Amino acid sequence: xxxxxxIRNVPDFPKKGIxxxxxxxxxxxxxxxxxxCDQLVEKFKDIQVDKVCAIEARGYVFGSVIAYLMDAGxxxxxxxxxxxxxxxxxxxxxxYGTAVIEVHNDAFSKGDKVLVIxxxxxxxGTAEAACRLVEKxxxxxxxxxxxxxxxxxxxxxxxxxxxxxxxxxxxxxxxx
Amino acid sequence: xxxxxxIRNVPDFPKKGIxxxxxxxxxxxxxxxxxxCDQLVEKFKDIQVDKVCAIEARGYVFGSVIAYLMDAGxxxxxxxxxxxxxxxxxxxxxxYGTAVIEVHNDAFSKGDKVLVIxxxxxxxGTAEAACRLVEKxxxxxxxxxxxxxxxxxxxxxxxxxxxxxxxxxxxxxxxx
Numbered sequence: 001x002x003x004x005x006x007i008r009n010v011p012d013f014p015k016k017g018i019x020x021x022x023x024x025x026x027x028x029x030x031x032x033x034x035x036x037c038d039q040l041v042e043k044f045k046d047i048q049v050d051k052v053c054a055i056e057a058r059g060y061v062f063g064s065v066i067a068y069l070m071d072a073g074x075x076x077x078x079x080x081x082x083x084x085x086x087x088x089x090x091x092x093x094x095x096y097g098t099a100v101i102e103v104h105n106d107a108f109s110k111g112d113k114v115l116v117i118x119x120x121x122x123x124x125g126t127a128e129a130a131c132r133l134v135e136k137x138x139x140x141x142x143x144x145x146x147x148x149x150x151x152x153x154x155x156x157x158x159x160x161x162x163x164x165x166x167x168x169x170x171x172x173x174x175x176x
Numbered sequence: 177x178x179x180x181x182x183i184r185n186v187p188d189f190p191k192k193g194i195x196x197x198x199x200x201x202x203x204x205x206x207x208x209x210x211x212x213c214d215q216l217v218e219k220f221k222d223i224q225v226d227k228v229c230a231i232e233a234r235g236y237v238f239g240s241v242i243a244y245l246m247d248a249g250x251x252x253x254x255x256x257x258x259x260x261x262x263x264x265x266x267x268x269x270x271x272y273g274t275a276v277i278e279v280h281n282d283a284f285s286k287g288d289k290v291l292v293i294x295x296x297x298x299x300x301g302t303a304e305a306a307c308r309l310v311e312k313x314x315x316x317x318x319x320x321x322x323x324x325x326x327x328x329x330x331x332x333x334x335x336x337x338x339x340x341x342x343x344x345x346x347x348x349x350x351x352x
Contacts (some may be wrong), residue, residue: 015232
């Protein structure tokens with residue numbers, strides 16, 4: 001299946017010059033959504049996975065399905081102030097600015113094999129921050145999966161070079 | 177399975193007097209997460225469902241799995257400004273304040289049978305607003321499913337009395 005035709009390109013979102021890759025059109029199509037989730041599971045099927053974590057909010061759309069299908073627990077990584085119990089935080093650089101994500105400090109146990117899922121790899125900053133959260137709590141990142149990888153000038157894989165990174169769909173971009 | 181023992185009660189979150197029901201402890205447990213998702217599907221298995229929609233961000237954790245399992249499309253309902261293409265909006269009253277949610281204006285087609293999923297039914301305001309969004313675009317709400325229903329003084333079902341509402345777990349609360 002050609003997943004690319006289910007991705008909507010939205011020019012100038014969230015700001016001028018950004019060609020936003022919209023996965024809501026993929027999620028809305030039952031066959032495309034199922035195919036994307038199944039393909040992500042297929043890529044990691046030979047790896048033991050105890051927990052799948054994903055970054056709010058689009059990451060949850062794929063991450064929770066993959067956790068279900070792999071019989072793993074699902075861990076919510078969120079923006080600051082959203083998680084109710086005690087958390088640890090990690091700051092990171094975004095394509096446009098800086099940000100912080102956090103996770104409950106009992107989300108991972110020492111030795112947990114953890115798969116990180118997000119919808120899109122751009123600069124890699126968010127995914128790297130998620131890996132730091134896993135590792136701070138003693139977990140081991142056994143893989144990072146994306147639906148879309150933006151290739152070209154963003155060099156998103158550079159920060160993730162120590163990890164097993166896969167993506168379903170590569171889309172070349174030029175920074176403006 | 178007793179799902180209640182997988183729900184963490186967090187006092188005074190997000191503000192003093194609220195006993196927050198934390199589903200991250202449920203999602204983290206593979207058996208409990210699978211059971212909750214399977215039970216939600218079981219409750220609606222005799223109903224035709226074209227699309228499952230859920231409200232950001234915790235709703236996605238369950239809604240996307242249910243969409244996958246029911247071979248339905250998944251629709252993201254979000255806070256304002258997060259969806260990249262053209263949207264419609266709906267305002268509603270929260271337990272503590274007012275808010276707005278929105279959805280892409282091509283998310284539902286006329287006649288779509290739509291299941292609304294969220295993690296928790298409190299006052300029912302968010303779910304009712306989600307139903308309005310579905311109906312504004314010509315969809316039909318065929319069911320509303322929650323993991324947790326707060327019963328007692330919140331009367332969350334009152335606003336949803338025209339709909340087929342189910343929940344997996346009832347937790348009595350007293351407003352302070």
